[in-house]
Amino acid sequence: MVMSLKKLTMLSASLVVAGSVVTGCASSNHVTQIEGENAVIKHTNEPGYEDRFSNIYDGFKAYPVTCTNDCYPASADIECESDMQNCQFVGNNPTVNLNTPFTVTWLGHASFILNTASGEQILIDPVFGQFDWPVNWAFRLAEGFSRNEPAEVGEDKLAQTDAVVYSHIHYDHFNKADIAELGTKPEYLVPLGFAEHFPNRGYTIKEMAWYTSKNVGKTSIHFVPAHHFSNRIWVPYLYEDDNATLWGGWVFESEGNTLFFAGDTGYSPHFKDIKARFGEIDVCLIPIASYFSETSPKWYRKVHTTPEDAIVAAQDLGCKAVVPWGYGNASWMMGDKTSHSALFRLMKMKKQLNPAMPWIILNEGEQASF
Template sequence: MPRALRPTWLINLMTLAGCHRAPYRGPASSHFDGRRFRNLEPKPHKNLRAFLRWQFSREKQAPWIDQPGPATAPEVPVRVQGDELRVTYINHATLLIQHRGLNILTDPVWSQRVSPFSFLGPRRHHPPGLGLDQLPPIDLILVSHNHYDHLDLESLRGLAERFPQATVVSGLGNGPLIRETGFKQVIELDWWQELPLSGDLKLHAVPVQHWSARTRSDTNETLWMGFVIESPDGPVLFPGDTGLGPEFRLIRERFGPMRFAALPIGAYAPRWFMRDNHMNPDDAAQAHRQLEAQSSLAIHFGTFNLTDEGQFAPPRDLAKALADWQVDADSFRVPTPGYQWRIPRLADTPVRMDPRPQEA
C-alpha cells in the first residue's frame, strides 16, 4: 500500500462528509467569533491541501511493535487522603489522579482504535495499565477536547455504566456528545472558568494551543482546554494536547509553580505540520521549566501510531532535551502503562529556573 493510502489518510477522506452534532453557539469572546474558537495566538489551520502534502511526502516508517502490559496490575487504593498525590499512568493521555479523597480520570481511552470506525484507524500497540474493572470509584472525568484519541465514546459508555454518579467536565460545545454516552452530570467550561470541588480543591479550565474536530466540517466548533486542579498542597496541571505557546507562562503566573504536570511528548513529526498543535520532547522540556514544575510525567506517546516519529523516538528525544535544558530526569519521568508515582510534596521555597538553556 502506498504511503498516501495509510488508514489515517482514508479516515480523513471518509470524514469529509461526516455528520457531527450541532455546533456551540454563544456570545463572542476574545477566543470565539460566534462560530469558531481560536487560540490565544491564532495559528493558520492546516487545510486539506497541507494534509495531502504531508500524506504524499511521508517517508517509510518502521512498523510499530505490540508491547506487553504490566506483569501485575498496580495496587490502587480506593481513596488517597490529605496532601498525598498519587498518579497512575493508564495509557496515552489517560491518568488516574488521586488526591484529597477525589479520584479523577483524564481523557479516558480503553478502545482498541482511536477512530470514527471500529475496523479502521490507529490501533493500540500497548494495553492499558489498568482495566475498567480495576478502577476505584471515579468522581470526576476531565475531557480536554473532542479528538478521537481524547474523547472516546466507547470508553465513556463503559465508565457511565460503572460510575453513573461521576461528573464529566469538558470545553464549550462538547456536552451534547458526552451526554449521549449516559452521563447525566456534564459541565461545559470556558477558559479561565473554575469549578469548586470537595477537599478544598478547585478545578480551573485553562487555555492550551490546539484545535478541535470530529469531522472535516466541524473544525474548531467546540473548545479545547487544559485543566489545573488547585490544591492547598500545590497545583496540578493536565493540559491534554497542546503545542508550545504562551499558555504555560500564563498558567505559571496565575497558579504558581506546579507540583505536578502531565506533558505530552508524542505526535510531533513532521514538525512543519505538527509544530503549532503538538509539542515535541524539546518543547515539553521547555514547558516543564516555564511551569517551574517540581514533577512532570510524559504522556501522549507509544500507545497509538498517530504521526511520523518512530515508536521509541519520544523517550529517546526527551532524554536529550532534558540534558540540553538541564532538567533532572528524575523530575520528568517517562512511564509505561501501569506506572504509579507518589508525587513529592511541593517544596516550600521553589527554585526559579531560567527559561533558556545555559551555554556549555
C-alpha cells in the first residue's frame, strides 16, 4: 500500500512524544522520542502486525537499469591478490572542491567518522568487530560469514565523538559491544523503537521518526526514509521483532551544505522525495554491495542497491559527489561474489551510464574532504 506523504504524517502520542524521558535509577537510559510537524511514519496493514513499520514504497519493483552481461570486467584501477578478492583501489580520484565543511573517514562496511569544520565528530553506524554474540559464534562455524577485522580506531579519536547515529538494528550496523566502548558521553540518535536494544547504563538516546531533526553543535541531523527492514532475532518463523524498529538514512546539514548517508536500502522513489525536501545533496554516501547476484537471494535487491541502482539514486538525489561503500576487505560479503565484486561492477556501470557527478573511491581507513 502506497500513500501520499501528507497521509503518512501519522504522529500519535503512543509512538512519538516530544520530551518523554525515561527516568529511574542513576544507570537508566535517558530516552526522548523526537516530534516534528514534518514527521512521517508508515505502518503495515498486515492483520496482527499493525504496529509494525513499513516502507513508504513497499511494492516498488521498477528498477531503471540492470547489468546483464560482463558485469565484472577487469579494471586497471583495482589491484587484487586473487580474483576480485583482497583488493586495493589504486586509481586516481577526481578533484572535488565543493567548499563543504565535511570530512569523512571510511572505517569499512557501513561505518564512517564524520568531522565538520565547526568541530563536531559524528560516528555513523560504527561496528568495530564482528556481529554481536551469539551470532558471531555461530558465524565462525559457517565459512565465509565472519569478516576480516577492520583497523582499530584509537581511544583518543573515539573520545572526541559528540554523537553516534545508527540507521537500523541489523548486526552489521549496530553492535552492543561498541556502545559499551563508546560510553555515555555521546548522544545516540536512532530510529523509533531502537532504544530497547540498549542496555540500561545511562545512555542519552534520541529516537526519531522519518523527517525529524536534532541539532548536535552547529550541525543539524535529519532522519530520512530508506527502503529496507529490521529484525534482530534470526529464527525461522519467529516474527516477534520483525519491523518493530524503524530504519532509515541520515542527512547532515552544516554551513548551508548537506551530506547524506543512505543506510542499507534498496532503490525506490524515496530518493527523489529526499531531494524534494533538502534540494541537491552535496555529498552522498551510498551503498553498492550486498545486492542481488547469482550467489544471493532474489529479495536482496528489494533492500540493497546494486551499483547501477546506486548510480540512479545519486542522480535522483542530485548528488554533487558520491562515496560508495559496502565492499571491502573487512566487509561481510553478504550476497556478494567477493570482497570487491561490487566495486568492479560499479566501475563497469559508471562507464556505461556516465553519471555527471564525481565518485570518490576509498579504501578502508582512508579519508576525504569536500
